[in-house]
Amino acid sequence: MTQFNEDWKSDRIGSALRGENPLVITEMSSGFAVMGDTQFLPGYCVFLPKKTVESLEALPMPERTAYLSDASLVGEAVLRATGAKRINYSIYGNTDAFLHTHIFPRYHSEPPERISRPVWDYPAEHWKSNDDSYKEEQHGLLRDKIATALTQLMEEAYLEKDV
Template identity: 35%
Template sequence: MDEGWREDRVASALRGENPAVLRRLDAGFAVLAEAQFLPGHALLLGDDPTVRRFAELPRERRVAFLADVDRLAGAVEETCRALDPACSGVDVELPGSGGPVAAVWPRYRWEPVDLRDRSVRRYPEERWRDPFFALGRGHDGLRSALRAALDRSAEDGPAGA
């Protein structure tokens, strides 16, 4: 598969051509992020490529999106804790632009002390671009475990039910 999917991640997901997609959820696509320096870093991408901001979604779609964020965050935390006991939880970020997107960051006790309890955005740029941490075949086990956790969460019904 060519790398053109990166030009429009949502449109390529809708066409079934985005290899980072874990699962289609109610209001978007759960995907593994390309930078995996915190293993399990995942995103929820809104499923309408014409919407540029979360606030542009109708209320019912915003609520569905947030329910999907909850589902993805639960799956990431469950998976990362099972794969690495040093996982201490997850952070969730909803940036204001770039389309409806949410980032789910697993956090680990092995992170540098000066970064462990701070925004992941404080990590040096080199970490984000380092090919060593790039999403690839070495993440297939993580991908499978996250898909299984997402599938279990669908069987459990809506959060809080």
């Protein structure tokens, strides 16, 4: 994997558009599927729109519909690639004040006290720990599986639109 400096993190959407965001899995019609910075829940992804807006409501309805549809395809790809129990979707924008969707696989193997709670309740060390951060050598195979599943799902979804 090409070495990138950390500047891309200050403009995740712009860096994806410029091909400088190293976590991009693939470009979709309305945005970019990217691996999450942390992988304590393997397969965690984020969906970024192609233009920077503050919230989902800032998108015109056709773009909003495409964005949500594409985010759901990312979730389905993660589900297929990981065998997770389910997918949780989160759109907040409180810390990073731009539209983006968190896509979290949830696993049967999670501790019982965690599985029924939002992922944000996991201890802070999971979010900041280098041990849990995305590493190509550790997570690259899963990233490839997600990309393969997503390519197949996009082909199916876009074919359905043409029918």
